[in-house]
Amino acid sequence: VTTHLDKLEPAQAEKPLRHYDTYGPAQKRADKYLSSGIILTGTFFAGPIGIYCLVRAYLILRNAQREGQRIRPWAITIVGTIVLIDASINMLGWGVDLSPIHDTKLGLTFDSGWGVMFDGAYYVDFNGHTSMGGSSAITEKALQLIPVLIVMPMRIVACIAFLQMRKVGYQYLIITSWMYVAMWVAYSASITLEFDHRLGNTLYGVTGWWAYNLPFMLLWLVLPYLMTIDKRQFSDEPARSFRPPG
Amino acid sequence: MWEEVRSLPVLHRVIVRILMVNICVATVLACATVPYILIRWGYGFVLEPGGGE
Numbered sequence: 001v002t003t004h005l006d007k008l009e010p011a012q013a014e015k016p017l018r019h020y021d022t023y024g025p026a027q028k029r030a031d032k033y034l035s036s037g038i039i040l041t042g043t044f045f046a047g048p049i050g051i052y053c054l055v056r057a058y059l060i061l062r063n064a065q066r067e068g069q070r071i072r073p074w075a076i077t078i079v080g081t082i083v084l085i086d087a088s089i090n091m092l093g094w095g096v097d098l099s100p101i102h103d104t105k106l107g108l109t110f111d112s113g114w115g116v117m118f119d120g121a122y123y124v125d126f127n128g129h130t131s132m133g134g135s136s137a138i139t140e141k142a143l144q145l146i147p148v149l150i151v152m153p154m155r156i157v158a159c160i161a162f163l164q165m166r167k168v169g170y171q172y173l174i175i176t177s178w179m180y181v182a183m184w185v186a187y188s189a190s191i192t193l194e195f196d197h198r199l200g201n202t203l204y205g206v207t208g209w210w211a212y213n214l215p216f217m218l219l220w221l222v223l224p225y226l227m228t229i230d231k232r233q234f235s236d237e238p239a240r241s242f243r244p245p246g
Numbered sequence: 247m248w249e250e251v252r253s254l255p256v257l258h259r260v261i262v263r264i265l266m267v268n269i270c271v272a273t274v275l276a277c278a279t280v281p282y283i284l285i286r287w288g289y290g291f292v293l294e295p296g297g298g299e
Contacts, residue, residue: 047277054273062247074247075254075262082265085272105290112291113283215271218264225261 019165019233024069026060031163033057038081042088044110054081072165073233079222080163083173084156086216091152097134098144102127111135118209119191120201137198139190143183151179162234170226170234177223184217 020027037053040046064071093114101107108126111134115122121137129136135144155176161169191198191209199206251262283291 041273041276044276044280047273047280051273051277054269058247065247074250075258078262078265078269082269082272085269085276089272089276109283109287109289109291110280113287114279116287117283212275215268215275218268221261221264225258228255228257 023071024064026064026069027071030057030060038084041085042092080159084159086219087152087155090147094144095148098148102134117203118212120198124201137194143187165234167234167236174226181220
């Protein structure tokens with residue numbers, strides 16, 4: 001083994017062997033646009049620029065594939081993209097209400113507008129009921145701590161690693177997907193239990209709430225996908241070549 | 247992309263197609279929400295604390 005290692009060039013011996021590193025240069029270029037697009041879309045406010053970046057990433061990957069370059073499987077890119085978009089949107093949306101940003105004029109406009117359409121607690125008695133301000137639903141304030149401080153940051157990190165085809169990303173995406181399912185059950189129960197105050201005070205009612213939230217709720221579908229794909233395509237950082245001391 | 251998705255097993259094909267639709271819907275919702283609020287109710291729209299009940 002030692003003789004074999006000595007024959008290797010130092011750079012070659014240290015070279016990572018992850019799947020992601022075997023993809024063509026277009027993959028990394030497309031991923032820059034993909035990340036920017038996802039972050040911008042997730043801000044709500046710069047969405048149109050985000051869409052441009054996402055379309056650009058798609059075109060780069062499509063052209064690279066036509067040129068015969070090796071790229072990441074499309075299914076992995078699609079799953080990673082929607083999970084990251086959702087995590088960014090949820091983190092920002094709930095983060096605005098959890099933090100003092102809800103006192104800014106932009107925050108007030110956003111929260112009140114959202115509230116009048118889909119959740120009365122963001123509109124009726126806004127900033128006037130809980131000690132933290134923002135939404136007047138106490139259960140909502142408690143629930144906000146979980147996604148903003150734990151689930152969504154974990155999900156964003158997991159998803160970035162997942163898109164880099166790292167095993168840790170795959171494993172943590174499964175963990176956070178279960179957390180996500182639990183969070184949605186708690187959130188749906190919370191909004192239903194306070195029906196009169198929350199859904200009853202909205203412009204679009206129950207139907208509007210489901211129509212708006214269904215695309216995000218359907219992300220539980222990521223779980224059966226992750227459970228049944230070939231796990232061998234995900235690998236951790238390769239171990240450094242072993243060299244005996246001396 | 248389409249050929250690759252078509253070649254997936256049935257379960258994966260269905261899930262990936264639903265998620266593709268979700269990407270489109272989520273990006274449109276993310277882009278349209280703030281402009282819709284601004285156009286319909288205007289900047290600075292808020293109900294005063296304690297109001298409405």
